[in-house]
Amino acid sequence: MTHQKLRSSEWFAAPGKTGVGHRTWLNIQGYPDDSFEGRPVIGICNTASDLNPCNAHLTDLAHDVERGVLQAGGLPLTFPAMSLGEPLMRPTAMLYRNLMSMEVEESIRANPLDGVILLGGCDKTTPALLMGAASVDLPSILITGGPMLNGKYRGRDIGSGTDVWRFSEAVRAGEMTEAEFRSTEACMARSAGHCMTMGTASTMACLTEVLGMQMPGSSAIPAADSRRRKSAWLAGRRIVEMVTEGLRPSTIVTRESFENAIVANAALGGSTNAIVHLLAIAGRLGVGLELDDFEDVARDIPLIANIQPSGKFLMEDFFYAGGLMATLSEVDDRLHLDATNVAGTTLGDEIAAAEVHDRDVIRSREDHDALPESTVVLRGNLSPSGAVLKRSAASPELLQHRGRAVVFDGLEDLDARIDDPDLEVDPDSVLVLRNCGPAGYPGMPEVGNMPLPAKLLAAGVTDMVRISDARMSGTAYGTVILHVAPEAAIGGPLGLVRDGDWISLDVDARTLSLEVSDAELETRRSAFTPPVDIPDRGYTRLYIQHVTQADSGADFDFLTGGSGPYVPKRGF
Numbered sequence: 001m002t003h004q005k006l007r008s009s010e011w012f013a014a015p016g017k018t019g020v021g022h023r024t025w026l027n028i029q030g031y032p033d034d035s036f037e038g039r040p041v042i043g044i045c046n047t048a049s050d051l052n053p054c055n056a057h058l059t060d061l062a063h064d065v066e067r068g069v070l071q072a073g074g075l076p077l078t079f080p081a082m083s084l085g086e087p088l089m090r091p092t093a094m095l096y097r098n099l100m101s102m103e104v105e106e107s108i109r110a111n112p113l114d115g116v117i118l119l120g121g122c123d124k125t126t127p128a129l130l131m132g133a134a135s136v137d138l139p140s141i142l143i144t145g146g147p148m149l150n151g152k153y154r155g156r157d158i159g160s161g162t163d164v165w166r167f168s169e170a171v172r173a174g175e176m177t178e179a180e181f182r183s184t185e186a187c188m189a190r191s192a193g194h195c196m197t198m199g200t201a202s203t204m205a206c207l208t209e210v211l212g213m214q215m216p217g218s219s220a221i222p223a224a225d226s227r228r229r230k231s232a233w234l235a236g237r238r239i240v241e242m243v244t245e246g247l248r249p250s251t252i253v254t255r256e257s258f259e260n261a262i263v264a265n266a267a268l269g270g271s272t273n274a275i276v277h278l279l280a281i282a283g284r285l286g287v288g289l290e291l292d293d294f295e296d297v298a299r300d301i302p303l304i305a306n307i308q309p310s311g312k313f314l315m316e317d318f319f320y321a322g323g324l325m326a327t328l329s330e331v332d333d334r335l336h337l338d339a340t341n342v343a344g345t346t347l348g349d350e351i352a353a354a355e356v357h358d359r360d361v362i363r364s365r366e367d368h369d370a371l372p373e374s375t376v377v378l379r380g381n382l383s384p385s386g387a388v389l390k391r392s393a394a395s396p397e398l399l400q401h402r403g404r405a406v407v408f409d410g411l412e413d414l415d416a417r418i419d420d421p422d423l424e425v426d427p428d429s430v431l432v433l434r435n436c437g438p439a440g441y442p443g444m445p446e447v448g449n450m451p452l453p454a455k456l457l458a459a460g461v462t463d464m465v466r467i468s469d470a471r472m473s474g475t476a477y478g479t480v481i482l483h484v485a486p487e488a489a490i491g492g493p494l495g496l497v498r499d500g501d502w503i504s505l506d507v508d509a510r511t512l513s514l515e516v517s518d519a520e521l522e523t524r525r526s527a528f529t530p531p532v533d534i535p536d537r538g539y540t541r542l543y544i545q546h547v548t549q550a551d552s553g554a555d556f557d558f559l560t561g562g563s564g565p566y567v568p569k570r571g572f
Helices: 016-029 058-071 093-110 125-136 162-172 178-183 200-211 226-245 255-268 273-285 291-296 315-321 323-334 347-352 411-417 454-458 518-526 538-546
Strands: 041-046 075-080 115-120 140-144 151-153 156-158 375-380 383-390 400-408 430-433 465-468 480-485 502-506 511-514
Touching (some): 041 093, 041 226, 058 075, 093 538, 115 125, 125 140, 125 200, 200 273, 255 291, 255 323, 273 291, 291 383, 315 323, 323 347, 400 411, 465 502
Parallel strands (some): 041 075, 465 480
Antiparallel strands (some): 383 480, 502 511
């Protein structure tokens, strides 16, 4: 129960026909007459969908949340939200992240809710939920579905995504048969949950806990572990208390929270996609965050978590080894320990209670100062607004490199020519993929980790420098430069590169340069026509016209800043 005025009372305590109208139709579901009298109404935003295998089990967690809400004296009302299934959606789930965030925002604002539980898990659902909830700024808790159990194949652990890329290249190199590749399917995804590597799903789960929006200790619990259900139940209890306290995302998620998340992403070897998502979430909250912050705040933070794709182990091992807070205990001198969370405790409180149980999985900072930083920001005349590289997943010998460009004008061109035996390419070449950015594809797909040419794979080449305005899966690896901004399709320098141009990379100096004179680039620019094809209608038209660049979070320009939890005008 609460003594403060509830937002939901604008609906259910309204006089006359308005209040009767709002209450009477809920009688269809059998709610007792006193269900709305002083009880916080908690919305449970559920992204469960058979079209999104990672989130298919979330309805079970929704029931646990409902029990917790009821136990605490609240009224739980579950509602659906668009579900973005990374394995199935085309052209890319990222195209729809902003659409889902708008649906979540408007669903929360339009309905008689005092607080919200957000159920997500798959890559884009987690940031979309948080973006939408941040824009409304009602008390909110995020619950992720948890990682799958470790994959098992022929006596060893295999990881979702990471080993798909590895096995795929092995098939193309003639080292693995297609039948053997197919046989890994059932071995890799053998329980409910999202990817069990430190891909985008696991990364965003961990980082939202660091931001303070998940129950402490919950982000790495495997989906099949009963402790995840217990955590959901406790979250249901806690959201009712948060309504009473008036504890909102804008109170919890501050500039210091984002700096903590940046440090955590480095220590975890997290996905480069986290950069785009954190920038977008910060924009919704009005928190000043820039691409360079990911370089400045995380500088010299070593890779602590030994998890694929930057390491050896998987999320199930990570949880048993001590999980997120145990990892952060190794870099606690770089954290804002007084940052608060949805449970009402501080990050320092949670770290102090953590223990490391396996030093092979969560490594000691003192013993591993020589380990590489995770993610770096690169600038130069090829990426004046920045580009990113996951250094921890790159080949050390390629971090200082100079080679001639082999250019692909889009994914179709790449698919058509990458295995052509006559392709003019050698191991020192730099593969360039363009027109795959936010507006150019559209949606900025996960194709930046482009396959190596078949003839080089057959010769034993395992990595090359690759540059793109696209993203790559957080489960992927290699010396892949991503998120080049501005993108080629809107006139960025990547669109001016020609086959044979020299490109130089120096990761230590944080530079990415096209060795072409300014005068020549200006000549090329004057003859350049941006290849963006804007549809005549629909969401994709809206997307292309309003999406920002990767260095700004690829959100819509009209969604920066929130609109708050105002109660809309009555409808009858």
